[in-house]
Amino acid sequence: MYTALLHQYQLVMSSREAVFNYLDTLKPEDLLKPVASFNNESIGSLMIHSADTYTSWLVNFARQESRPFYTADNYKDLASIRATFEQINLIVNDFLNHFKDVLDAPLTLPKKEGMELTLSPMQLFTHVITHEFHHKGQIMNMSRQLGYTPVDTDVIRF
Structure with missing residues (x-):
């Protein structure tokens, strides 16, 4: 399973690289421009x-x-x-290596206000990559609102 997750994350990185290559075509100032329909967040933020x-x-x-x-x-x-995501790549590799033999083991940890949260490493890994893809779609939408035509940044691209 560990090897499969490493391969899956390679696909995530490939898709992210397509995003970076696309963002490289935007005017640098548009990376930081607040977009009203996204709570005045920017693509960079x-x-x-x-x-x-x-x-x-x-x-x-x-x-x-x-x-x-x-x-x-x-x-x-x-x-x-890009440099930030190089650090994230190291975090993901460390996480997968650390939990490679216990991907389904429950991690019960305090969250806030006396509440506990129980999640497995597999759930956590799935959450972070799907969360990134959710926001990747929003980023493409933001760029469209800034006047650009988004490119295909999916895992399978033509």
């Missing part, structure tokens, strides 16, 4: 939100480490966003 989701669930929750979230400095330009 949404990319970093996706990175923070990996950190939150795979490091802070699953590993019970306290890693800080990314800041606006991490999305001031496309190069800084």
Whole structure:
């Protein structure tokens, strides 16, 4: 199963690279331009939100480490966003390696206000990659609203 998840994440990275290549065609200032219909978030801030989701669930929750979230400095330009996702790739590899023999084991951890949350490493991994794809669709929509024509960024591209 571990090998299959590594292959699956390679597909995620390939799709993400298609997003990066597309974003490289946008005017640099449009990466940071607030989009009203997306709560005045920018493409850059949404990319970093996706990175923070990996950190939150795979490091802070699953590993019970306290890693800080990314800041606006991490999305001031496309190069800084790419560098952030290089760190995320390391986080994912570490997470999958750490839990490779216990992907279905329940992790019961305190969440907030005395509540506990029980999730498996498989659920966490599935959540973070589907969360990224959800926001990838929003990013393509945001770029359309900024006057661009999005390209195909799916796992299977023609």
